[in-house]
Amino acid sequence: MYSNFYINKFFKNIFIIFIIFIIAEKSFAKDPLILKFDNIIVNLQGNFIQGGLVKGNVFPDKVIKFEDKILLKDANGKFVFGFGRNYKEDSYLEVKISEKKWLKKSFKIKKQTYNTQYINGLQKKMVTPPKSFYDRIKKENKSIELIRNLNTDVNFIFQEFILPTKGIVSGVFGSQRILNGKPRRPHYGIDIAAPKGTPVIAPIDSIVRMAEKDLYFTGGTIILDHGHGVTSVYSHLSLININVGDKVIKGQKIAEVGSTGRSTGPHLDWRVNWFNQRLDPALLIN
Numbered sequence: 537m538y539s540n541f542y543i544n545k546f547f548k549n550i551f552i553i554f555i556i557f558i559i560a561e562k563s564f565a566k567d568p569l570i571l572k573f574d575n576i577i578v579n580l581q582g583n584f585i586q587g588g589l590v591k592g593n594v595f596p597d598k599v600i601k602f603e604d605k606i607l608l609k610d611a612n613g614k615f616v617f618g619f620g621r622n623y624k625e626d627s628y629l630e631v632k633i634s635e636k637k638w639l640k641k642s643f644k645i646k647k648q649t650y651n652t653q654y655i656n657g658l659q660k661k662m663v664t665p666p667k668s669f670y671d672r673i674k675k676e677n678k679s680i681e682l683i684r685n686l687n688t689d690v691n692f693i694f695q696e697f698i699l700p701t702k703g704i705v706s707g708v709f710g711s712q713r714i715l716n717g718k719p720r721r722p723h724y725g726i727d728i729a730a731p732k733g734t735p736v737i738a739p740i741d742s743i744v745r746m747a748e749k750d751l752y753f754t755g756g757t758i759i760l761d762h763g764h765g766v767t768s769v770y771s772h773l774s775l776i777n778i779n780v781g782d783k784v785i786k787g788q789k790i791a792e793v794g795s796t797g798r799s800t801g802p803h804l805d806w807r808v809n810w811f812n813q814r815l816d817p818a819l820l821i822n
C-alpha cells in the first residue's frame with residue numbers, strides 16, 4: 537500500500553509535468569482544428585490568424601471549398617488554404633455532401649497588429665513612378681498575377697519551410713509604409729538584411745515560374761511555385777542562378793542577395809502567397 541501510494545504519486549507528478557510540457561509546446565505549435573460535416577471529418581492544422589496558412593486533410597473523394605474556390609487535394613486528401621493581411625474575423629469551409637447539398641462550418645481568424653514603417657531617402661521615381669513606366673509596370677504586374685493564380689498539382693507545400701537566407705530581419709509582414717512621407721501599400725513580405733552576394737536558397741522544393749533580372753519595383757525577382765496555389769517571391773536579387781521551368785530542391789541555392797529595384801540597401805524581400813491572399817512568411821518557419 538505504502539509503496540503503491542508513492543508510485544502513484546510519482547506517476548501523477550510525471551503526468552503533470554507531461555501536461556505542462558504539452559501546453560508549453562502548444563504555444564509554438566500550429567493549432568489543430570477538427571471540423572465535422574455530418575460523418576465527414578476534416579482535420580486542419582495551421583495558423584488561424586491573418587497571414588496564416590492552414591493545411592488539412594479529408595477523405596480523398598470529398599469536395600471541399602474555401603472562399604468559393606474548390607481546393608485541390610493530393611492523393612491522400614491533403615489540401616491548403618490561407619488568410620491575407622486584412623482577412624475577416626469569421627471564416628468557413630464547405631464540404632459537398634450530396635449532388636446539391638453543401639455543408640458549412642465556421643471558425644474564427646485572429647487579428648494581427650501591424651506597425652507603421654517610415655522609409656525616407658528613396659528616389660522620387662521609386663515612390664511615384666513616372667507615367668512613362670506605367671505600361672512596363674502594368675505588364676510586369678500582369679505576369680506576376682498570372683503566376684499567383686496557378687493551381688499546380690505538385691505537393692511540395694506539405695514540406696516544412698526553412699529560411700531562404702541568413703541575415704537580420706529588417707522588415708516584417710503587414711507594416712503600413714510611408715515612403716518619403718507618402719502613404720503606400722503595406723509591406724507584404726519579410727525583409728532580411730544581408731550583405732550583397734549572400735546565398736538565397738529554396739525554402740522547400742519548388743518549380744521556378746519567374747526568373748527576371750530587372751523588374752521596376754522588385755529588381756532581380758524569382759517566383760517559386762510550391763503547388764496548390766502557394767507561390768513565394770524573392771526580390772532585389774543581385775544574381776539569379778536558375779531558369780524558368782527548373783525544379784529546385786529545398787536548400788538549393790537559387791540566387792544572391794542584392795539591392796536592385798526599389799531598395800535602400802542589400803536585403804532579401806521574401807513573400808508568400810496563397811493565390812491572392814498574402815501570407816506572413818514568419819509564420820511558416822518554426
Ligand SMILES: [Zn+2]
Nearest residue numbers: 707725727805
Ligand atoms: Zn521588403
